[in-house]
Amino acid sequence: MALTDADVQKQIKHMMAFIEQEANEKVEEIDAKAEEEFNIEKGRLVQTQRLKIMEYYEKKEKQIEQHKKIQRSNMMNQARLKVLKARDDMITDLLNEARRRLAEIAKDPAKYSSLLEGLVLQGFYRLLEPKVTIRCRPQDVEFVQAAVNKNIPIYKEAVKSNITVKIDKERFLPAQICGGIEVYNENGKIKVSNTLESRLELIAQQVKSHRNDIVT
CATH class of the missing domain: 3.30.2320.30 (ATP synthase, E subunit, C-terminal)
Known part of the structure; x- marks a missing residue:
């Protein structure tokens, strides 16, 4: 029994609907997989960047701490030198005064x-x-x-x-x-x-x- 044009058109529409459904399902599957891969890659990139940021700030923190130690050491050395300078000046003054008073001893x-x-x-x-x-x-x-x-x-x-x-x-x-x-x-x-x-x-x-x- 030969198919009429109407039957052919109906079968074509049915096939097109099936193909469209398959295509939509495939697109959804691809989208879902792409979304999953995107989230995985995004998570990896975020974790990588987070580690880099943590390493960066950890390095900065160490640099700041080292800088503080150097500054503290410099300040302590400067203070120490000032104390020694003041002490040397005092000793020099005392010795000079003692030299001036030596002559008084014999009197x-x-x-x-x-x-x-x-x-x-x-x-x-x-x-x-x-x-x-x-x-x-x-x-x-x-x-x-x-x-x-x-x-x-x-x-x-x-x-x-x-x-x-x-x-x-x-x-x-x-x-x-x-x-x-x-x-x-x-x-x-x-x-x-x-x-x-x-x-x-x-x-x-x-x-x-x-x-x-x-x-x-």
């Missing part, structure tokens, strides 16, 4: 005589020589002689040895020396400087050495 006969006694005896002990020569200022010869006379017995008793002491009355200490003595062995090659200036310089070196120990 008090009682105190100066007692000081010379200690300087003379220390000179004996540091040299430990049987014969020594003492140099002093010309105005101090009598004070030094008295100190020698007092300390010879003390020295002999302490070291169980004799000592001969000569006060050099031809070569005196320089005029700028404020006081004290220099003690030499017999041939003059060994010297113990116990002038007021040398004692002050010894104190200054000890103070500076202590300062250096603090710095290091």
Whole structure:
């Protein structure tokens, strides 16, 4: 039985509807898959970027912390240097004041005589020589002689040895020396400087050495 045009048209429409439905379903399937792949890729990209951002800010945070540490260290060093500078200035002022007042020490006969006694005896002990020569200022010869006379017995008793002491009355200490003595062995090659200036310089070196120990 031959199909009429109407039947053909009907079958064509039916096939077209079927094809259209299949196409729509395929499009929906593709869209769904594309949406799924998009969401997966989007999630991957978001996670990747989030990790990059976290790494970036973590790096920045470390840089900021390092910068803070450097700044803190610089500030501490600057403060430390200011403290040391102030301390050095104070020590310098004290030493300068002490140098200015050295000359006043010799103006008090009682105190100066007692000081010379200690300087003379220390000179004996540091040299430990049987014969020594003492140099002093010309105005101090009598004070030094008295100190020698007092300390010879003390020295002999302490070291169980004799000592001969000569006060050099031809070569005196320089005029700028404020006081004290220099003690030499017999041939003059060994010297113990116990002038007021040398004692002050010894104190200054000890103070500076202590300062250096603090710095290091």
